[in-house]
Amino acid sequence: MKKTLITLAVLAAATGVAQAQSSVVIYGTVDAGFVSERGGKAGTVNKIDSGIASASRIGFKGTEDLGSGLSALFVLESGFKVDSGSQEGDALFGRQAYVGLSSKTAGTVTLGRQYTPWYNTLSKVADPFAAGYSGSAKNLFPAATTRTSNTVLYTSPNFGGFDADVAYSAGNNGQESLVSSKIGRQMGASAGYTNGPLNARVAYNATSNEATAQGSARNWLVAANYDFTVVKAYAAYGVNKGANSSLRNNGNVDFYNTASRGGFSDDSTTALIGATVPVGPAGTVMASVIHVNDKSGINADANQFALGYSYALSKRTSTYASYAKISNKNNAGYTVGNNSNVGSGDQAFNVGVRHSF
Structure with a gap:
């Protein structure tokens, strides 16, 4: 009850600010649908799920012009579950919470909880499903952190189509004084080029394994898409080295209901x-094929085939349907999830509605 009252108070206060200042905007997404999962130890699982195509959220963002090309900015974003009405996670603004300064000539610096450069490259450049639906690239690409807390992020201005960003995230996990301040520390960067129909980007992320004396988990990602008008083509290639570099987004659950598991690779691509493909004035077909090549000796490879369709009922509302199937080798244990949930089996179908405001 206390958490609910605090949430309502924050929303009410933010709404008042939005009415008083045009520089503050309230935005959000409400996404829910029917999901059918098969092929896991639980058998067939049918449910109403939240955040299938895009995570359901409500957010507040604002800017203030400070003069001379300088401005202040902030974002506060909270996730919630449409199927139950509950808050997503324990943190009130667990999705994003940052403040910063932006210069038209020098770039932008923000501090707080933010998306990593690696994840932005995966979701915005590499994946035709934009990390959502049953075809989400998150099903097979490693679980390099989506967001990091205690982060300082620098984003450069755009120079003739080129831009870059660099992020540093302190561990701050409560163990610094007992073990090492490097535990959980992350460093990431990306650089990209956009010119007309071409969008290309390369990203890197490193996570410290200081607690286990195993060095760092390192993830590289190269991605590009090109819009041919009649079809938009996507391609991506990732290299993952070191302990915990290829963690599954499902947390390596006991997928097969057996003691044998695929294990965690420290060397994979x-x-x-x-x-x-645009279909008519409002439809879009999405398709992708993803392959994991485990080079660690476990040979826990996997392939995912996915197909989806989205139809825009308006600028803010769309309906969708998608299906994906994963073929796991040697008990690799990857599962078909969506934008918000990891799934329970090796195949899933979903159909739903998404509204943005």
């Missing part, structure tokens, strides 16, 4: 090819 992940490749994707895909496309989106």
